[in-house]
């Protein structure tokens with residue numbers, strides 16, 4: 001069974017994929033208030049991801065959730081670079097580096113700059 | 116239906132076992148055998164429960180009519196029938212457990228008075244009624260049920276992965292039974308102090324300040340998204356001749372797990388719902404109860420009903436997967452209990468229809484989702500566009516928050532998000548992490564004033 005990872009697109013991410021074929025794949029959520037790309041992940045690779053990150057889990061919609069921010073960031077970087085959603089292998093090649101970054105995230109994530 | 120009114124406390128009278136007068140408190144403790152309360156820890160040494168929370172909840176009457184650590188007969192009665200010896204419904208064992216070494220060092224016997232200390236200060240006293248042994252694993256399993264004995268709702272055997280089962284499993288093998296009395300009232304730290312409303316006061320506020328004739332309780336251990344908000348708003352349309360006058364949010368505050376939202380953000384997130392007018396403060400109030408959540412789904416719902424009836428609520432909303440973790444129970448176990456009963460747990464009828472049962476009225480609710488066709492947050496029993504539904508997922512929202520993306524306001528109110536960020540800045544982290552746990556386990560939610568006990 002395939003699983004999915006949702007990549008949320010804020011304004012800067014939307015700008016990075018502007019004019020690429022990815023634009024057509026952007027999904028609207030919540031009446032267009034949230035934009036998202038959905039990456040399909042085959043079962044064996046989903047298992048590899050679950051094994052790499054102890055808090056990761058599959059939610060009731062079949063989405064991989066509670067993934068480290070470093071993983072989500074790397075995933076978007078590869079998507080923007082390849083202008084394609086078919087990048088999960090590229091991301092998995094970077095797994096050791098992502099795991100290293102994720103460890104730091106266990107203790108500190110910089111808060112957003114809002115008042 | 117006629118007009119409803121506030122139900123009496125469960126068991127008839129509100130328990131209140133707190134001594135405010137300092138000299139009287141000191142004289143009660145004089146000469147008592149001292150014992151410093153300890154956290155229950157899992158095999159890795161991680162605290163998963165602190166009995167102090169149960170002592171507070173018992174003594175302030177949240178768990179009325181329970182008055183302390185249960186005797187062996189009471190424990191058996193609860194495990195076998197979910198009833199106290201007096202016959203009143205009660206779901207969980209409430210126990211002061213001690214290790215063999217501590218019991219030996221204490222050298223107590225029935226009739227002795229114990230002075231229970233917390234954070235090095237005198238906290239409560241108890242007169243020992245009975246000392247007996249338990250098999251913690253047996254207590255754990257009988258508390259939650261098994262697929263064989265409770266086939267109506269238990270779907271798989273409980274094990275180490277269930278945090279509630281682990282609480283009982285990790286208890287010490289000796290129980291000291293007796294009534295608890297707090298002699299040094301805890302001072303809740305900020306922001307807990309703003310939300311501390313024990314049952315006696317809560318009933319007064321509901322009756323005379325808020326002037327709510329009817330009030331529906333909302334259970335939470337989460338920062339509210341708009342799905343929760345819609346659940347509260349829609350569930351509150353029940354009532355009698357008109358919708359419920361009030362909505363009482365009652366957060367369960369206790370042992371935390373990594374990845375949860377901090378307690379502070381949960382309380383202030385719910386507060387933001389009324390402070391910024393999404394549900395007017397004249398109709399919505401946020402409170403909490405100290406309890407290390409057992410995740411007992413139908414069993415937990417009984418305790419929730421008891422707590423909120425004691426606080427003065429007429430109704431209680433129950434959603435799918437109420438107080439659940441994993442797939443140990445049927446997703447609808449709580450709703451099955453409150454609509455037809457669960458005979459194997461001692462309920463031939465719903466808990467509000469049995470003798471010495473609860474007087475609070477259940478409001479069983481289905482799901483909410485965002486529907487792009489309806490263009491609104493829709494109730495699953497209304498919306499026919501099931502294939503278009505966009506479910507609210509707590510973990511999806513957590514992912515968004517961690518990435519530093521402000522959730523759209525149709526999913527989370529901006530002021531609720533700001534409450535998360537406020538505490539994110541304080542803790543350097545949006546969720547519970549190891550440092551948060553270390554601090555919470557060391558400082559707990561309270562401080563105690565220094566108190567000198569005269570030696571006998």
Ligand SMILES: [Zn+2]
Nearest residue numbers: 486489498500
């Ligand atoms: Zn619809």
